[in-house]
Amino acid sequence: MTAAAAGAPLWRHRPFALLCGEQIASSLGRQITTLALALLAVTGLGAGPFGAAALLALTYLPGAVLSPLAGVLVDRVRLRNLLVAVTAAQALVVGSVPLADAAGHLARGYLYVVAVVSGALTFTLSVALQAALPRVVEPGRLLGANSALTAARTSGQIGGPALGGILVGLVGPAPALLAGSAAYALEALLVLALPAALNARVKQVARPPLEALRSGLGVVRAQPRLRRMVLSGAGLNLGSGAATALYVFYAARELALSAWQLGATYAVYSAATIAGALLAGRFARRAGLWRATQVCGLVAGAAVFLIPSASLGAGIVLLLAYQVTYGLSGTVWMISMTTTQQQVTPADMRGRVAGLVQAVLLATVPVGALAGGALAAWFGNVPVLLGSAAVALVSAATLWAPVRSATEEPAKDVPSPI
Template sequence: MEQLPEPPPPPPTARTRPAGTDRPGLLLLRHRPFALLCGEQIASSVGRQVTTLALALLAVTRLDAGPFGASALMALSYLPGALLSPFAGVLVDRARLRDLTVLLTVLHMLVVGSVPLAAALDGLGLPQLYLVATVSGALTSMLAVALQAALPRVVHSGQLLSANSALTGARTTGQIGGPALGGVLVALTGAPTALLAAGAAYGIEALLLLALPTTLNTPAQPRSSAPESRTAALRAGLDVVRGQQLLRRQVLAGAGFNLGGGAADALFVLYATRDLGLPAWQLGTVYATFSVATVLGVLLAGRFAATIGLARATRICAVVAALAIFLIPGASLVPGFPALLAYQFLFGLAATVWAISMTTTQQLITPPELRGRVAGVLQAALIGTVPVGALGGGALAAWLGNVPVLTGAATVALLAAACLWLP
């Protein structure tokens, strides 16, 4: 079975070596640039959670969007990432990285802030919400590509596994607090005002990114006398993915997994409340269990992957996460609440370790000047199937029922995860 060896860190120089990383055992959070990235992840996650909740509530409660309208809002938030991520990767490798991340975040703040302004002027409509969801999704995906390319320039390669675990933990903190904050703000002040709080979170994120070292403004791809065409630049990123067996399998497994997972996610709340009859407090507890499992996954990811190897950790956790999805339709045969608790715990734990191991693998085996493009190609492949699965799952469930579609979604996810085990 393949093992992914960790390459030795590059020879440190005055420009590339993060301050303090030459001392063994130094806590990553004492390294100022990395601490800034952790703070950015918390602020960004809170902003996205509040934005998602407020936009959905505005569409359903104020603008009378139906089931398809609500699904379309979700799909539009994912589609730009699928379409634009490869081009974002080309931009990231050529751009002044710190300035680019600040610009994307400021634009995000302005775009989200347009909704409460339109509501105050009594001019808010569904087309604007769809446009905001689309642009917000595009900016989020571009920023994600940029930050994946920035991390290996902030910490050494030997620290990437721990760094990705810590960033996932920071992001999880925002995911736990974001929905609660959004719900309280919507209840007290209304959805438009809650979006002002989301805009404030993006403003804090921009300030944290602005404080990153100016060395990140040195483009990863050196300038050449003969400028590379955009087509050639995209092909270079694709060639890395095609040339690395691990990356090829990750694309196939992740895309198929998200196809099935997107269908399951789209039906989960409807199935839990209508078919299983879970009250609101049980549904909230189910989601809280996922957050707890994610935190546990963050704590275990580094040790687990270091013990058995990144490649093997990815394979095992992918299959466990896919098998957990079968507990959703299985909840119709047993007490539903315990079954969904078990699903969220197993899925949250396994999927978190899988995501951390997969991201670290990608960063380790990608040449530095191509990290943006490779991250863009992978992100496009991984998230492009989510809206397809969500819309397809909803349409099939109206015809076949929730349980058969949920079973089929779990089967698709398992077959995709099994691709990682092919000889």
């Protein structure tokens, strides 16, 4: 019996502690890289607003397009080897930028290639980790494990931008990417230290990729609550994505918030995310995973209305309230959904299901952002923000419609924790 299975604290379970360290290193690396790449494109290579936006979009595009294929790959290869290869490749890709700059061969097109490759590696890693966690901790502890990993990842998101800003100010954006590369290299070492048992392949029947994808989709369709979560989450991301795209422009232009006030709202959101991760386990255990998902989805959707409401007065207060409410409820919602997904998915199909779910949830974010920006140019910010909030709330409300079955049984072929 492992420490995790015997009831000892998760942080004393070495494989899980390594995953927490990996999440912190990965988050730091991604935050430093995102900031440094954007500043390098704008200040060093003369990219305009569209060029900067395209750089950000290209980091998310691979996740929407390639996640299902990444899921097929995860279910077919040795998992620890894949984790090591992806994280090591990430360190090399990011580290190549300051080397190209030092050699005088850095061009804007190269940054776009780096953004695409880095995004593909990031989201492949995300799918692989969702498949790995149920092999590290027993099913009954997945909720607490997902909460702890979310808290670890968020801690990196808080410190990453600040560290990146300091490094860029001291040495410039290109050399600062060496720190991002170093964080990814540390991540590779941490996953290399995971037990070799993760390389054991789950017994499965070899299938062509397209058939394998269809089988993963069949799992989602066969689980009414999981299917409802995915569709509701896609709509919630569509509405909140549109609102997020307009958030900075709306706050700065229409509400006349200062830079430090805007920064404070983001800081509060990060703190609320950590609080949500700490409270998710307790709330979901008391209310049940499904009820926690229903309640928090509805609260998150309703919270988006606080953004356009800021036009009525007390703008900074209402935006702070939005970030707190959405940070708390959205975090609990995602943790509950991820845990449900891992519990009901057969062990040999976790990669495919995670890849399909990730693709659906990611695809709606840029769609919502582009649609929100285009519509705001015609109708103004507040009407579009109200419409975005309505889409988010209605999507979350679909979780409350009756489902076909009252309960869903966890998958029965879950391997023992390592």
